[in-house]
Amino acid sequence: MRVLIITVTLICIVAAVYKTQLIKVESRRKKLFKKGLWSKHLRKKNHFRATRPRTKMGERVYDYDDMEYVANISLGSPIGQQTFLVVLDTGSSNVWIPEVNCVTDDCLKKNRFNSSLSKTYQEDGRTWSIQYGDGSNAHGLLGKDYFAFGTTMKDSLVVPNITFGMARKLGGFKDDPVDGIVGLAFTSIAVNGVTPPLIAAINQNQSIMKLPLFTVWLDRRVRKN
Template identity: 45%
Template structure:
């Protein structure tokens, strides 16, 4: 389940649906010159239709965990719901091989990580927002609501209705749950809920979390990388006993870690591999252990209902593990990735001014 929303590029505006990704730093959308099937089935940017477009022409290539693409760099005005970023360089994809982006509900990706991660040295959108004084504070925040005991993947479609609030210095995105073809009854996320999530540029929303934010220093400015103290299962320190590094990544659906440790974790929670996907008995969730990640001295606990996902196939419900093995080699790794499974439970603030990540329990 991705979280995505609408932006526009060019004059007059051409609208695109993008993933807001804290695990990358570039903005890209498909080009009208791309003939890959993944491009032709999505909205494509037409540079000749924009009076503010400028050719840069630098070749572009990027690899994600699930797909790759190539293209060229252009420059234009990018509007993120009332926040008009001028002279924003972005990639126009001209080749999207394979199936990674073919069935995606989004057209492109808007990266929100640090500039050092940007391909071709392109200035990221949020950096330009800050430089052009479009945001009140040099931070943005992410809220991903969670109803019931998880997602019913492919059943509840999340889209963004954009709303501009707090004057010209805030851009606020409200994700509205919309019913798609056969959305089952709860525990699927409520399709009639007015808000499925929120990305807020320029500050944070205290109504979205309880208690106070725990501010965690960024340990390396590329990804939003932080130090974990340890990882406990059922109250016992089981992984990361001497501390380890992790990134907070809105572009990753699950919680990932080194393959060897994740395999052990799957075994400990009773998950069984079926066709490469780890599943658990839905009836066992109440007896499965909690997972607690200690960060900056504070515990962040996920119940089994939080770290599993409910899916539907052929009218049957089954529960899959929210953990996945991923070996990131040195010098970048090894890294754990705190993806949407974690962020749905904990409101996350990304503070570029102080290079901190703020975390607090999210309001359901």
């Protein structure tokens, strides 16, 4: 079992821990191998990295899309009405999910957020655009609503007024078995300067989180004969 553990404190006395189970999905590499598209994908990704402007010297690291662990979140209210499978990304700080009006090929098989179904949705009015290191990208509008690590009010860490991206256009996510991405990094690298959910939990809930940290526990996976 893989578990994301978020340490919090309630009423400054009783310590509590929220756990979000991580789910292992079939890797993008395996899917592309099955379709005979892996070599093309790898050439495209390495070309993008080779031509991307470099601001610092360093050793190139190759990512072969070998595996991915994902988790469930909920956006909007009531909590649990609209749920999504996401990558928990420590290398980025933005939350985004495809919106209902996204009809590109990359969006069609994904769960999409419908703002009209949420009782607490607020328009932001700004646009956003993200380009990731592997060449994938996402673009759309910003909105604000309840965010929950999990899919039920009872067992989830719920944070109000989270600004998140509603993607109207995606590139490079067609074969990725997730709906979107939840960034766990710091506000300083967030596109549009939005506040990531964990940081917002500290700021909004009167320091309900005892420490500004989270941990990931990975159990040993043994192949059974």
